[in-house]
Amino acid sequence: MNHSTIVTVVAALLLLSVPAGAAQSSLQIELGTGGDFERRMVTYDCAAEAPLVVTYLNAAPNFLALVPVAGEVEELVFAAVISASGVRYAAGQWIWWSQGVDASLYDATLGEDAEAVLTCTEINNTP
Template identity: 45%
Template sequence: MRPSTLRLSLAALSGLGALGLSGPASAAELTLALPEGTQVHQVKTSYACPAGAAFTVAYITAGNSALAIVPVAGQELIMANVLAASGARYAGGAYVWWTKGPDAALYDVRQGENAAPVMTCQEKK
């Protein structure tokens, strides 16, 4: 069986300056091999955060795998869905992006297990 592919294009994001977050200077691309017939779904959700900042997160589901592309510290992190007691939790690098309904929070795991989020946001309707 020949695998399908999923091509993710990481393009520059705008509107992140108030958070000290920005997209990459140029676009990059990531290609993943998937089993043939795997259904891929993508949803983009916009969030409003403190100080009037706003950004968009891309959520991608391919078969049993779920990813979130979240702008953090000048780059777009590809985060994988991990176990959560409630909501959807994604981890990548030193960060965790956790959503529960319209609420979202970004955690820096280097600050400790019980540290407050470094940013909280609300889904834009």
């Protein structure tokens, strides 16, 4: 088979939980794709002290979002899951849901009908 495969390297370093005093480790993930790769960094206003920067990695069939979540040691890697509208990403107990220029963070442990713990709007610096 003579297939052209684009290999994308997710440059997100995930520090693994290790005992105190032990060396830190990193993880590199390679995603093979038969199509294009897109990396977008989107800055959101979430009514917090500082803007939230989310990195979206689109390499069909994999769609990921790197989201910094308050209280978590490192950015979390969210994977796209089925959604009725917008793009819904999941990582452990967290759901990141983007719809147009708006995005929200939900804590799934609070129940299906719980309010978002963070509501954001994309900052567009286009003049």
